Amino acid sequence: MKIKSAEFVTSAVQPSQYPPGELPEFAFSGRSNVGKSSLINALVNRKKLVQTSSTPGKTRLVNFFRVNDELMLVDLPGYGYARVSEAERQKWRPMIEQYLSGRKSLKAVIVILDARRDPGKTDIQLLDWLARLGIPRIIAVTKCDKLSKTALAKQVRVIAQGLAVAHEELVLFSATSHQGRDVLWRAISNLAKISPISTPSEEGPPATI
Numbered sequence: 001m002k003i004k005s006a007e008f009v010t011s012a013v014q015p016s017q018y019p020p021g022e023l024p025e026f027a028f029s030g031r032s033n034v035g036k037s038s039l040i041n042a043l044v045n046r047k048k049l050v051q052t053s054s055t056p057g058k059t060r061l062v063n064f065f066r067v068n069d070e071l072m073l074v075d076l077p078g079y080g081y082a083r084v085s086e087a088e089r090q091k092w093r094p095m096i097e098q099y100l101s102g103r104k105s106l107k108a109v110i111v112i113l114d115a116r117r118d119p120g121k122t123d124i125q126l127l128d129w130l131a132r133l134g135i136p137r138i139i140a141v142t143k144c145d146k147l148s149k150t151a152l153a154k155q156v157r158v159i160a161q162g163l164a165v166a167h168e169e170l171v172l173f174s175a176t177s178h179q180g181r182d183v184l185w186r187a188i189s190n191l192a193k194i195s196p197i198s199t200p201s202e203e204g205p206p207a208t209i
């Protein structure tokens with residue numbers, strides 16, 4: 001995917017504040033501090049399009065980013081951070097639920113897990129919601145650079161088993177090495193029905209078959 005432009009559009013707490021759903025949309029979800037913002041930044045080749053933080057649990061908004069005027073990337077509030085109150089922790093739930101159940105332009109959710117952690121109840125619940133709503137998912141395991149090859153292979157199986165998915169389904173990612181970036185773009189482009197390599201200016205005449 002050639003990134004020609006990537007820009008912040010708006011932050012929203014409720015559907016009335018969402019931008020018009022004119023472009024195919026992809027949302028990113030995962031527990032706080034999983035590396036969600038870093039993954040989006042790595043995808044669009046920007047260091048700071050999305051704010052990253054070593055203090056988890058800060059993002060309470062649904063943030064929209066437009067890429068190439070072709071698609072929209074959405075950073076959903078992170079869930080399950082232990083050091084905030086239960087009431088605070090529960091705030092993400094209606095926000096995410098509202099977004100997932102009502103957003104017509106949503107093509108898929110990228111569910112992000114930390115390579116070093118076992119999946120939690122909320123991760124499983126999220127996958128369950130998506131299945132029930134009929135929303136396609138892409139499961140990305142990030143921070144892969146933090147584990148040795150052997151440890152990673154082992155942990156990938158643990159994660160797949162915990163989520164009850166085939167381990168081949170997991171996209172191994174690293175925001176530091178950009179491992180998995182192309183695989184993720186290919187999956188997104190396929191679902192958005194846009195070409196991962198060609199851009200309007202690069203497109204030649206249509207190929208004859």
Ligand SMILES: Nc1nc2c(ncn2[C@@H]2O[C@H](COP(=O)(O)OP(=O)(O)O)[C@@H](O)[C@H]2O)c(=O)[nH]1
Pocket residue numbers: 030031032033034035036037038039051052053054056057078142143144145146173174175176
């Ligand atoms: N080594 C490594 N660190 C990462 C990676 N992704 C995120 N981090 C770090 O993990 C912390 C949380 O990342 P952030 O993207 O803000 O997580 P978010 O809360 O899920 O948006 C930050 O200190 C990042 O620098 C990765 O792929 N590799």
Ligand SMILES: [Mg+2]
Pocket residue numbers: 036037038051052053059
């Ligand atoms: Mg974040």
